[in-house]
Amino acid sequence: MGASGAIGSATVVSALRARANFGKILDRVEAEGKSLVIEKRGMPRAVLLSIRDYVKLAAPEPEVLRIVGEESQRNGTDKLTSRQIDQLIKSTRARKKKR
Numbered sequence: 001m002g003a004s005g006a007i008g009s010a011t012v013v014s015a016l017r018a019r020a021n022f023g024k025i026l027d028r029v030e031a032e033g034k035s036l037v038i039e040k041r042g043m044p045r046a047v048l049l050s051i052r053d054y055v056k057l058a059a060p061e062p063e064v065l066r067i068v069g070e071e072s073q074r075n076g077t078d079k080l081t082s083r084q085i086d087q088l089i090k091s092t093r094a095r096k097k098k099r
Helices: 015-020 022-032 052-056 063-074 082-096
Strands: 005-007 011-013 037-042 043-050
Touching: 011 015, 015 022, 015 037, 022 037, 022 043
Parallel strands: 011 037
Antiparallel strands: 005 011, 037 043
C-alpha cells in the first residue's frame, strides 16, 4: 500500500491509492488504531478513523468511566467475561444474605 508521508502519527495517502486499496486501508486503520489522512493533489482532504477513535472524539467518555476503566485494568478485572461477572455478583449477594 505504501504511504506518501505522515502528519503526526497519521499516515498520509493519495486519494487514488486510498480508492485502489480501500479494503486493505480499512483493515489497517482498524488493526493499528491509527488515523489516515487522504490527500488529493497534495492537499489533505479527509481523515479516516477507526470507529473506536471516532466514538472517542464524538462522545468522549465521562471522567468517572475513564477512572473505573483504568482501575479495572490495574486489577485485571477488565478481562472478565459476562458469565464470570454474573458468578461474582451471585456469590457476593449470597455472602451478604448470610450476614
